Amino acid sequence: MVNRKIKILNELLSEIEKNILFKDKKSDLISTSNIGWQLDHSLKVFNAVCEWTIKSNPKKYERKFNFWRAVLFPIGYIPRGKVKAPKIVQPPNVILDEDLHAQLQTAKNHIDALEVLPKTAYFKHFIFGELSKKQTLRFLEMHTKHHLKIVSDILKA
Numbered sequence: 520m521v522n523r524k525i526k527i528l529n530e531l532l533s534e535i536e537k538n539i540l541f542k543d544k545k546s547d548l549i550s551t552s553n554i555g556w557q558l559d560h561s562l563k564v565f566n567a568v569c570e571w572t573i574k575s576n577p578k579k580y581e582r583k584f585n586f587w588r589a590v591l592f593p594i595g596y597i598p599r600g601k602v603k604a605p606k607i608v609q610p611p612n613v614i615l616d617e618d619l620h621a622q623l624q625t626a627k628n629h630i631d632a633l634e635v636l637p638k639t640a641y642f643k644h645f646i647f648g649e650l651s652k653k654q655t656l657r658f659l660e661m662h663t664k665h666h667l668k669i670v671s672d673i674l675k676a
Contacts, residue, residue, distance in 0.1 A: 542558060549676055568658065570629070572642045573629070585648040588648065637652070638651060
């Protein structure tokens with residue numbers, strides 16, 4: 520299961536990489552931000568979540584029920600426009616190709632580190648609560664797909 524999730528995350532990072540070419544494209548019908556914002560934000564979240572999980576103390580993980588996680592994780596859906604990105608994962612005003620590529624490389628390195636973590640390594644999400652390693656991988660997949668869908672919609676507009 521973890522190996523499959525790791526493979527999916529690597530594929531999603533490849534999709535981010537392919538879309539860097541279109542970073543300046545925008546459609547106000549879809550989003551107030553351009554593709555570069557979507558990619559940069561996705562990578563910032565990906566890397567911040569990975570770093571938190573890598574630094575977590577697996578002995579302190581406590582499995583608890585979370586309503587929103589129970590509803591949204593099985594369907595793999597994050598609603599659009601319902602949550603404002605925390606300041607720490609907000610992209611800068613000017614997004615450079617080289618910054619996106621550097622963040623992408625960091626994300627690829629993080630995947631390798633995540634793969635070998637214990638099951639109880641965790642990330643504490645402000646809505647979904649404490650996420651085990653498996654749940655963290657699921658969150659990263661859902662969040663990245665959410666923003667890549669916005670990218671796809673902008674490209675189609």
